Amino acid sequence: MKKIYSLFAVVAFSTVALAQGAENFDSRSTTSGTGYTTATFSGDAGTTWDLADGRMVAAGNADITISGVTTLIRQGAGGQTITFPNGVGTLNFQYRKGFTSGTTRTIQVYVDGAMVNETPGFGTGTGSQPTVYDYSYAINSSASVVVRVAATGAQVSIDNFSWTAPGSLAVADFKKVNPNFIKNTLVKNEIVFGSDVKDLKVYTLSGAIVKTGDVKNGSTLNVAELAKGNYIVTGIVNNEPVSQKILKD
Known part of the structure; x- marks a missing residue:
């Protein structure tokens, strides 16, 4: 996968x-x-x-x-x-x-x-x-x-x-995925994380950053205010860049 x-x-x-x-x-x-x-x-x-x-x-x-x-x-x-x-x-x-x-x-x-x-x-x-x-x-x-x-x-x-260019995403941001990084890729109001994540960013598909921060294993990030649709979540897990696509329902 x-x-x-x-x-x-x-x-x-x-x-x-x-x-x-x-x-x-x-x-x-x-x-x-x-x-x-x-x-x-x-x-x-x-x-x-x-x-x-x-x-x-x-x-x-x-x-x-x-x-x-x-x-x-x-x-x-x-x-x-x-x-x-x-x-x-x-x-x-x-x-x-x-x-x-x-x-x-x-x-x-x-x-x-x-x-x-x-x-x-x-x-x-x-x-x-x-x-x-x-x-x-x-x-x-x-x-x-x-x-x-x-x-x-x-x-x-x-x-x-x-x-x-400003507002764009680099292909390099999407080369690695950790299966435990995010536990629920279909999201209602909160993203649930299965790892400690540093330098967390949530991007729209057009490249705009809509959320940032650091999270702990088992914690959640509230995204209830985000519009429905696809987003990309990136971060650093165990000193490695990771990313995952999510669907906000």
Whole structure:
């Protein structure tokens, strides 16, 4: 059933996911030497990219690169800042441990100066770790917005950014389904949850967010005020993104 749902999700929502832009850094100049510096360039959809306390690393560095040229950022107030003049829907990118120290790292995402999301810790244990993680977060702002991707703990590599238009849903949001995530997919007034869920969001099929929050295993979310019809519920369960389609009766 999981594979069937995943295929359904890709087909059903690919028209909702309005691609707006992408950046993989492969056409950008790499940083000379091993120092950390600043860099600014213009990208897709009128975006402006400002790198602070980081470097652009050429392809082939086994301890750093993800694919092609990769941006390496240090912990602290620097990082990769992106200005989206026309707003942004869902922001996606990939990240991995940079270098070999055993310090636990996280990725933090800031929107207009306020932190909105932080990843689980990764990178613990000495040595290079080639594991690449996928990040996706629905910002859904139609106004000009400034997003900063920062690192804590130690160096982090980031690459392969993409984003959707405001109010649209990314196909990546619908790739996983947990059978215990939601207990009643036919909903009258309340959604019943079978897992602890973080960063819960309820979307209309047009991509509008109508409910948000965190819920516990066995708890309910009142949706009595929502109109009848289909909705998509997404969230994080055991550090994995999950989603489920529900029918509000």
